[in-house]
Amino acid sequence: MDFLESIRFDMIWNYKELFIRGLWVTLGLTAVGYIGGVILGLFLGIGKLSKIKWIYYPCKYYVDFFRGTPLLVQILLIHLAVIPSIFGHSLGYFVSGATALMLNCAAYNAEIIRAGIQSIEKGQMEAARSLGMPKREAMKQIILPQAFRRMIPPLGNELIALLKDSSLVTVIAANDLLYASQVVAGAYQRFYEPYVTVAILYLLLTWVCTRVIAYVEKRYSNSYIPRRRRTFSFSRSSVGG
């Protein structure tokens, strides 16, 4: 029992503010990166379905680049090279980190969104177009609402992956969750406690995400009929107007 007694979680407690701050930074980076990544990914995904070459190729090369290079390299490149060369100075770890995560996440989301759109039967677009709907309107009203349901599981995976990958921003001195544990490790020269703590915290975060995704998935699976009505039978005798 020597081992258990020698565990010193008091040192984590001493640095609790750093961990709490780290938690918020990690959540902030993930949220900004993910929301931006979904929106940008939507445009890239639709762009990759375009028949127009000057739309298709930039989207394709974008996705190829961001999926084909390590996120760590992208973070360093954006923080140390791209942003300073555009703005003349660094904009801080959060802007660099969130930008890198967003751009990277968008590339993966683009593929998910493209595949989701392509999985909708051709007849849906044809039916919408045959009613006189312009392509953009048909995409918005008919295709995307159906495609999004099919995208929920892979987009959920992407969220969890991004949450974990956000720890890479530690390399640009972002004070995220992982950074907090590194500080503790450095200060006490002990490694079990800080890294086990941070692992547990990440596990908790991903667990919460998993539950939320599972709920959303269940809510939007199988049937399009709103839940509150599923048990009803449809007998509406009076014809209204």
Add this chain to the structure above:
Amino acid sequence: MIKINSLYKSFGNLEVLKGIDCEINEKEVVCVIGPSGSGKSTFLRCINLLEEVTDGSIYIDGVKINDTKTNINEIRKEVGMVFQQFNLFPHMNVLNNITIAPKRIRKMHEVEAVDLAYQLLEKVGLQDKAEAYPEQLSGGQMQRVAIARALAMRPKIMLFDEPTSALDPEMVKEVLDVMKQLAVEGMTMVVVTHEMGFAREMGDRVLFMDEGVIMEEGTPSEVFGQPKNSRTQDFLSKVL
């Protein structure tokens, strides 16, 4: 109303339509019959440009539709289409399936659109299904909703692409009855079908297509009664 001049359509190297000339008059019901792969469906889909035309011209009310200057969405408002696979929008209930196009495209007011939808549902005998979702309907009911949806745009022409081919036999009649009613009311209809009974009874004219051309055309009694072309005779002997 519709005038088609030497229409050609190729998919890559495969030539599907090899010069179709055809005229369809107002209030006419034209049934297109023929073996699978003869190009019937492609021909129909060219009429509202779901297929890009390779060569030739299609005029609707004097407007050349396969012209880059023509706004195809404007043309499609006037040409309703019913598909073999129904293609109802599964994420919307029956009412929204019918009202979305009038509301979004014709800019019809909500109340007016719902009113129209109920009228059309009554016409196809499905007033009580307005709140149902497509997955709760049978094939025959779905196809009747699809007809109502197309009619909601108040089209001048209705195209039917094998509307009963995906249905269980006992549901074919309910769909054909709705189509007959439409024909009686004077809708201009082009119907690609395997229902020879419908073609014979309701068709003003029957086109027999094979290998990408119209092999024979005439009134139902001419085409079914005394087919002149040997291909027509051969086809009819197999299906009748």
